[in-house]
Amino acid sequence: MTSRPVHRAWTLRCRRAVERCARLFAVPAENPELIRSQSAALSTQIPLLYFILVTNSVALALTHLHSAPAWMTVWTPGALCGFCIVRLVWWRRIRHIEVDTATHLRRLRLTLRLVPVLGVLFTAWGFNLYRYGDAYAQAHVAFYMAITVIGCIFCLMHLRGAALMLAAIVILPFAVFFSLTGNLVFMLMAANLLLVWVAMIFVLLVHYRDFARLVESTVTLRLRQAETQRLSDENFRLANLDSLTGLPNRRAFLAHVDSMAAHASGHHAARARGTRSIVIGLIDLDDFKLVNDAYGHSTGDRVLAEVGRRLLDISTNPVFFARLGGDEFGMLLRENLSTDELMARGRALCRLLQQPYELGELTLRLTASVGFAASPDGPLERPELLFEQADHALYYAKQNARGEPVIFSHAHESERRRMGLIEQALAHADLVRELSVAFQPIVELPSHRILGFEALARWTHERLGQVPPAEFIACAERSNRILQVSEVLLKKALAEARRWPDDTWVSFNLSARDIGSPEATQRIADIVLASGVPPHRIEMEITETALVSDFDVASESLRLLKELGVRIALDDFGTGFSSLTYVQRLPLDKIKIDRSFVSDIVHNATGQSVVKSIVDLCRNLDLDCVVEGAEDEEQVGILHELGCRKMQGYLFGRPMAGDAACALLSRETTIQAA
Template structure:
């Protein structure tokens, strides 16, 4: 104390001394780092405190079980023990939970208030047992209180306010009570505990002062280190990490591939992973659910990660992997198969259980590879092939894929310079109704003959056109030619036309299609627009609105390739459908496949219950037709009834049918 402080009035000095004394029993909330360090220390020591209380109290209760009333010897200690055990469990559960400053301060204040309250209750209970039992039992009360309070004070050494308060509320009553007993032994025990408590208090003050100074002295340095590390981590994360999954991002992935290429590693495999139909999750349940699915997929990849495998999120639902080492094709397929099975496991999001598959495209580069662009493009092509032909499985880029890739490039170039108006034409495949095999409609199928490439398969040029906006003018040309031919049919035969994902994914495109229908003079009720599930994936809302506009026009809507996607039933009740076309994959082995027969029967029953028309595609054998007819299917389409034919052949078929009682669909066309 300075000389200036000594010359102040005594009552001011007394007031300040009183305030400082009171402050010893209060929890400071100004120093967040100190509070956090206290909480960490107490998270280990407080459970020990409650352990000491419970075990010592149970021992004292057992000593007085035969002499004291049941309420004091059993009920009270049982209730107090339960309270202690609850608090013990709470501290154990919260010790690893990171909390903010306000929460930490609140915990410390609650502890500082609860400890003396428990001290008063346990003290009152112990002293109430003193008058019961023999001399040994009375000494046990004194021993219980002295050893318990000493143990508890040591457990609270990092929370000075609680330790001091506990010492006061227990030791003062203890000393007074046993000093008044008149028993020399108990009086000496009381004096002894009082002196020991004073020494413990001095030790407590010294320890707490050193503890607080240590935290305070390291706080500034730690804050500077944390700030520097935080800025460094943020910069690294922004530049190289994906914030949603915590995986490296596209930039880091490409940098890793480039580094491996420059290092001349003998053999490196690049894998591209895509979650199949992930867009459906976003459309059905929202982007928040989709983000949680992506985060879970990233977590699974992290768990699978091995020293030679580098995973990254490339964007959207696409992930990348870089595998270093000379893996054989079989080893690579096994690795990819394991990842596909891992990502195929159900995703639990809140109360939803979502099921997705994942396709993987692999490409292998060797020491001769000078740039990563080529293997990356090959992996992308293998991924596309997997999604189209082996969904949910890994595919390795091969020589056949290289030929396919080059062919695709040729087709894309030819499409870019083609005269689509002149080169595109349509053919028609009949749809018949049993049992008389009467033709009830035709499906229009696109064909393209190029000057240099010759006849190009629809499987080739449609996919190429769908990757760009060329599919839009192509659809308009094909629709106009289809309706022009169909209008010449004299009977009420309907015509089916296939719309692409881009056609129904744009309201501008659908408006142009509507204008073509109106300008054609073809009655809308004789027109049927076929869509596939994949056409609905990109934007279900826009696709649904497009179909609604077509339905208002009077056009019929059919869902093609039904049963090939997991969300088929979702579309059935959310779209204005008139017809369902069962995919040919169910018909291929329906003669031997009993399970397939049951699936087809279920779909037919579903259509009947919903008053929807049903057509089975791919009928090519009499045995198939017989089984399908027995299952309840009356409308079919396939090579058995007629191959795709020209518009002129359709007119000739119609004319022939007028002069013959035999259904024309079964004739050679």
């Protein structure tokens, strides 16, 4: 009973030994990299093997040319050497040809089959030649077989199975054959070759093992390098990608600008007049901040993601889009476009971004402004200048042509330079001495009684002269000098208001920065408290655009002023994105209807309907309502019919100095007394 398990174990060990032995002589097909490496090594070594066979065989045949028959010295070695030469040429031709792994495997297996065949044929030929010639010729046969097989085994070291088979086919018969000759020299030579054979087998197995490990480690290193490169590429992609929109980010955009500028400078050639080489476009969603305020940041993110999708859909090879931050996007064009073509491209882009944004049950409509700057006919030495020009064109578009493209022009360049001069002058100005305040009356119909004045900023510079408020206020806001400007103007306005009757109030315009932080608002409050003017006679006007930066902070700032007793008015009502939202959420006392509704109200029925709706809204919410821009009697008549009772405009008085305002109030008081 115990013999069966022992027999089964012995059989299993024998089978495993046979399998291990078979693996020594096989070409493993499961390792593609090892197969390719073996084939690459053999493509250099196999031609050398055939060269050794041919040269050594020819030399042996020549030494037996006169002692052996022709079929042994000419025809047999000629046929064998001819085959070797054909194979040598074939290996030389294919060594640089790229093929797949299956082809490499077929080559190795063919070599594995040819080696024993050639080994048997050349060994048999050598043994047959031993019978001919003298002792020197016989020694040459022994030397030929020994040195040739050693050289061929070394040439086959990367194909383990072929080298082992060749060693067994040649060396073992060699040892037996020459041991039986009875010649002591040949017997010792056979013994020496056997020892060399044992050493060669050991070296062969170790070399093949190390070769396989080297290939495996090389593959592992290559995989690690590939993974490292993949991670590096992924990190680079993420570092240059905006995750929300899927567009390249600001970093990638600026790098792309620099790359295009360097390429344009290096390959500049004369171009036709009116065409462009590089165009930078800056895209900004108008009043996007109001979307966040009204519907939350998650809705705003969905809008930005949709903008990114639309821009990606129209991205082409010469057009590059990126998200620069917030709701601002960048555009690069590497095309020769005329001014008309560029404007057409910009209008198409604006129309694309003006299409409704369907966000579930919510549908939003936005406009987008675009500022373009095109490189001049020549190398672009300062890419940042082109970016600044595009930014200025965008600023101009948002101020004067919302929802439309604007191309930076020579006029804009003059304006930009003037703005730079104004900023420099403003930075070194004596604000207390140079700033002044003009006052425009606000009246009540039908009596035309003056209710108050709106304080309007004026700046006279010794070199620039009279600078329009639209210019220097914008510069002050951009350079963060607006806080100082507002403080000086407010103090001067309140100083004049102290001279007015107790029932006459003053209206003052606050900028976004004035209510953009608790510290700035507290300074405004301190000026009000120190002025000596009762807070109920002071009215602070704020526009919707001033609320865009941070609505929550602005709202808290207005509440602080409201608690002092100051009245709050929303200026330019009706021109923004979500005026009704502000009416609902802000501590308002008054709404001022923008002058844009008044300019053509005589012939515009829609404008009349809008004004009537705003007047009714104010009445229902118990808010005062003032209409701006009344300039002729016909306008005033229609506005009065629509329910407007308080107005402001050139018809009732242009902006005037403080003394003129006091004189106007004195005349009114005299008339009323009479």
